[in-house]
Amino acid sequence: MGPRIALTLSRTDTPVRRISRQLYLESLERAGADVIPLEPGDPLPASFDALCLAGGGDVDPSRYGQANEACLGIDPERDTMEFLVLDRALALDLPVLGICRGFQVLNVAFGGSLVQDLPGHQPVGDEVVTHEVAADAGSLLGRIAGTQPHTVNSRHHQGVTDELLAPSLRPTARVGHLIEALESEAHRFVLGVQWHPERAAEVAPPATRVFSALVEAAALTPTR
DSSP states (O other), rough: OOOOEEEOOOOOOSSSHHHHHHHHHHHHHHHOOEEEOOOOOOOSSSOOOEEEOOSSOOOOOGGGGGSSSSSOSSSSHHHHHHHHHHHHHHHHOOOOEEEEEHHHHHHHHTTTOOOOOOOSSSTTTTOOOOEEEEOOOHHHHHHHHSHHHHHHHESSSOBGGGGSSSEEEEEEEEEETTTEEEEESSSSSSEEEESSSOOOGOOOOOHHHHHHHHHHHHHTTTTT
């Protein structure tokens, strides 16, 4: 049995969401994890070794003090589940990886906010939107993926800028004025990436290494 990774997911009530769930499960299991999938309404596990916050709909903007201007797919029950399980993980200093929505959840949880709509960052139909990122030297992401530019995908319509970044988080990759990766230097492994590494065919291999890095960090969790 590998490290137990709690994976938060959207409700798998559509074919697209079922495919997304499978991609996350396969990515973590391939990296050696024993995955505990969590959908809204599921009880939180009594214990786990690390947390992966997956992509999905938008965080309720009331959680960062704004009215809803452009948010889509808000699920209050998922928000409640994720912020609770994240609080538990942070209190125990468990490794945390946030992907797309999860990246945004991390910023909100640490006291930041979000741009509610970013046109042009979401594909249409079978389109794949890509760009390059390069991690900062000396960052957690840099140690995982290296610091050379590599291709990542874009499947989001919200984002984080310097003005909206939580004060205690460090931006470690950017595309223009948008932050593409963030991390907490106050924890042993808290990393958020705006791209979707579970869609391995759309990104360069370095972008997918966050899964194995999370599992390796989880294997060192004292609660195991």
